Amino acid sequence: MTEPRVDPDGGSSGDAEVTSAEVLGYPAVRRYLASTALAAIGQNVLVTVLFKQVFDITGDELDIGFIGLAQFVPALLLVLVSGWIADRFDRRRVTGLFLAGRGACAIALVVYSVNGSGPVWQLFAIAFVLGTADAMIAPSRRSIAPLLVAPEVFPRTVALWTATFTGASIVGPVVGGFLYSLGPSWAYLVAAALQFGAILPVLAIAYHHDPGRMTQRPTWSSAVGGLRFVRRTPVVLAVISLDLFAVLFGGAVALIPAVASERLGVGDIAYGWLRAAPGIGAASMAVWLALRPVRRRVGPTLLVVVAVFGAGTVVFGLTRSYALAFVALVVVSAADMISMYIRGSIVPLVTPDDQLGRVNAVEGVFIGASNELGAFESGVAARALGLPWAIAGGGLVTVAIAAGFALVFPSLRRIDTFEELRPPVDPVPPTAP
Incomplete structure (x- = not known):
């Protein structure tokens, strides 16, 4: 099935396939991507330097894990609040407000670094506040993307977003490593400027269609609507659970300073x-993916790339060659990008707009568990097993997880195209008991 050509004003111009260049014709898409680029570069600079600074101060891999844990805990504690806020209030303003919070955390890190290496617990405290800002940003910002274009164009938008986000993950660490060699305060100052700079573009976004915002008073039932939807929708549960367990055990990025x-x-x-x-x-x-997006065998492709992710992690954990470690990380992240693209398309396509914030908040906890909690797991495993096998063992577990999900979630492996994915005919209402 080909996608109809859609112009920036929402009209259709036949049955030709929409290109990424045409999707960039939407002003809202350009502003969303600009805000994403600035915020993601700043966050990558900040995290790159923060992990390195903590390890240089203490020399202990476990402290890297504690930084990850401090960033994850707020997402877990705020999962019901952050999702409800994303569905109740203007997602653009919520995002802008907490981007300013991120910038304030970067300024606090500037002060810490300028004053010399104080007690390391202060870095853990700042990481906790940073995690709080991240927890509030994630469901609101992720829930903006499906509102920028028509549903049939959305997978192209996801591809552009992932290209922007991951481009930032190249620039940010390189800039962070260079600035750290000059002094961590310079890196944190740049990170703060980028976070503040990301606010204006996101506030200027105009939606393509109405988000269907909630208007009722907050209740426990409405707050847990996202959890209920995920539990009752096997495809969504499978996709985000697969990412959780794969990256929780197979993620090695947090241990790069030690490696x-x-x-x-x-x-x-x-x-x-x-x-x-x-x-x-x-x-x-x-x-x-922006040029040649995944069109067929979506579910099987997801399972295969997760297995490749695990295999690459094994290589990274065991090698002592810088070149081979570099290549292994490139392969691992390329596989993870396909997984992110597929997951980032499936979840919004099967979730009603008025529940998207709460579902994204739940997904954010899963992603945070796989990344920040995964960093803690990696630190503990490195202390217990040694650095090489902490990483390689996690990669082997990830390969096994991919095989297990193929058996446990047949609905996932049967997905062929994105076009067959739609919200349930009778979705779980926000106020359902």
Whole structure:
């Protein structure tokens, strides 16, 4: 099935396939991508430097894990609040407000660094506040994207967003590694400026169609609507659970500072490039997906790329070659990008607009568990098993998880095209008991 050609004003111009260049004709899409680029570069600079600074101060992989845990806990605690706010209030303003919160955290890190290395618990406290801002931003910002274009054009928009986001994951770590060699305060100052700069574009976005915002008073039933929808929709549960378990065990990015120092013996700038390797792989794949998006065998493709993700992680964990470690991270992140693209298309396509914020909040906890909680798991495993097998063992578990999900969730492996995905005919209402 070909997608109808859609112009920026929402009209159709025949049965020709819509290109990525035509999707960029939407002013709202351009503004959304501009805000994403600025915020993501700033966040990558900040996180790259924060993990490295903590490890340089303490020399303990477990402290890297504690930073990840401090960023994850707020997402878990706020899952019901953040999703309800995204569905109740203007998502653009909520995003802008907490981008300012991120900028304030970066300023606090500037103060910490300028004053010299104070108690490390202060970095954990700032990471917790940063995680709180992230928890509030994620469901609101992710719920804006489906409102920018018609549904038939949305997978193209996801491809452009992932290309932008992962391009930022190249630029951010490289810039962060370079600025860290000059001094962490410079890196945090740049990160703060980028976060504040991302606010104006997102506030200027005009929606393509109405988001169907909630108007009722907050209740427990409305707050847990996202959890209920995920539990009762097998495809959504399968997609976000697969990402959770795969990256929770197979994620190795948090341990890159330790790998660069202890196994590869490289300095700050080489560390920055190694930290950028995932972005290079992901951005390259995102560009490919923008030009040639996945159209058929969507479910089986997702399962295969998760297995590739795990296999690449095994290689990264065991090698002592900088070049091979770099290539392994590129492969791992390219596979993860395909997974992100498929998941980022499936979830909004099967979720009603008025529940999207709450569902994205639940997904955000799953993603946070896989990333930030995964960083904590990696730190604990490195302490217990040693650095190589903490990473390689997680990769082997990820391969097994992909095989297990193929058996447990037949509805996932049967997905052929995105066009067959629609919200349930009788979706779970927000106020259902």
